[in-house]
Amino acid sequence: MLPSLPGLALGLLLILALGQTFQFQERVFLQSLGLDKEPSPKKFQPVPSILKRIFQDQEAAATTGVSQDLCYVKELGVSGNILRLLPDQGPSAGDATLRRRIEPREFEVSFDPGELSKETRLLYEIKWGKSQRIWRHSGKNTTKHVERNFIEQITSERRFHRSVSCCIIWFLSWSPCWECSEAIREFLNQHPRVTLLIYVARLFHHMDPRNRQGLRDLTHSGVTIQIMGPTEYDYCWRHFVNYAPGKEAHWPRYPPPLMKLYALELHCIILGLPPCLNISRYQNQLTFFRLIPQNCHYQVIPPHILLHTGLIQLPLTWR
Missing domain, CATH: 3.40.140.10 (Cytidine Deaminase, domain 2)
Structure with missing residues (x-):
């Protein structure tokens, strides 16, 4: 039995409405990420911070064993899985460099x-x-x-x-x-x-x-x-x-x-201090790095730099 013309018209309108709804959700989603249109697979863009949070939440859920609804993005309140992962294809063939x-x-x-x-x-x-x-x-x-x-x-x-x-x-x-x-x-x-x-x-x-x-x-x-x-x-x-x-x-x-x-x-x-780093080569195979600090280095170089580079260490107190 062939469907009636009113039924066909209603079905067509429903498809168009769903299509427009999905396009609207996708457009809102992309705009919330600061993207005007769908990113081209050949054009790499920085990962928006909101996407980073989504991926981090999913990784955390995977380690704890807690299931997540992957078809709901809680940060945006947008239902539907509309994330597209673009594989790294190396430098684009159109890259001028x-x-x-x-x-x-x-x-x-x-x-x-x-x-x-x-x-x-x-x-x-x-x-x-x-x-x-x-x-x-x-x-x-x-x-x-x-x-x-x-x-x-x-x-x-x-x-x-x-x-x-x-x-x-x-x-x-x-x-x-x-x-x-x-x-x-x-x-x-x-x-x-x-x-x-x-x-x-x-x-x-x-x-x-x-x-x-x-x-x-x-x-x-x-x-x-x-x-x-x-x-x-x-x-x-x-x-x-x-x-x-x-x-x-x-x-x-x-x-x-x-x-x-x-x-x-x-x-x-830059400070005009004598060398504090000695670099030597053993039998043209191994490179050795050795610190040779003098008193002037401890007197002039700020403590936080000395600590960061390992020239000094904070004392440990056991309780």
């Missing part, structure tokens, strides 16, 4: 703070004027140090004149030597509207007084120098490395204590 990314193995070897790699690798990004666009690239030593190569390349650009305003961020596997520090200062003096922020994985021949003075001179010239930490390693992995699909969050987990030791030594350099 894809051809300028380095391979994972190259990143792992070059930026490992526990290895004394002979070559210096530079990852950098430039933000021009008030533009929100960021230009990323990389470089390494040739017959010249990578810092000099960068300066020569960027100053050869026809548009790069004295009045150009830009912000440059360097991620260096080794800190600049004293000669490169002089070249950087000269470059910044000739381009006063350029700001430079330098992150380094290791300190280059940090016992050499000339290298220590070169880094101090850079900081006195307005350059910010910091040791790379987990945040910087993660950032470089995501934006400069051609990681494999599903490996976006799997950057090399280098030992945080090494980062702290280098940070402490850099702090000593």
Whole structure:
């Protein structure tokens, strides 16, 4: 028996109404997350905090054995399972920086703070004027140090004149030597509207007084120098490395204590203190890090930094 025309019309209206209701709920849900439309699978966006809470609640429920209604989002009061998980597919093929990314193995070897790699690798990004666009690239030593190569390349650009305003961020596997520090200062003096922020994985021949003075001179010239930490390693992995699909969050987990030791030594350099970190290589295989603090380090370095780096320890009281 064929359905009547009024029945067909009623069914069609019901389908349309349900479709509009679902679209409305989904639109409200996405707007509450700060998204104007459905995120494209090829476009990665930060996970909204509200989603993090949802996932954390689900993980907590799984560990305690308490069941949850996955079709109800309590934070939003929206029924219906409308969450879409987008698998990490590696850097998008449409990524303009894809051809300028380095391979994972190259990143792992070059930026490992526990290895004394002979070559210096530079990852950098430039933000021009008030533009929100960021230009990323990389470089390494040739017959010249990578810092000099960068300066020569960027100053050869026809548009790069004295009045150009830009912000440059360097991620260096080794800190600049004293000669490169002089070249950087000269470059910044000739381009006063350029700001430079330098992150380094290791300190280059940090016992050499000339290298220590070169880094101090850079900081006195307005350059910010910091040791790379987990945040910087993660950032470089995501934006400069051609990681494999599903490996976006799997950057090399280098030992945080090494980062702290280098940070402490850099702090000593900036304060004009003698070295407190000794690095030695045994049979070209093992690298040893040893603290050699003097009285001046305990007198000048703030207690919270000494405590954070392990130079001092709080006494334990047993009750």
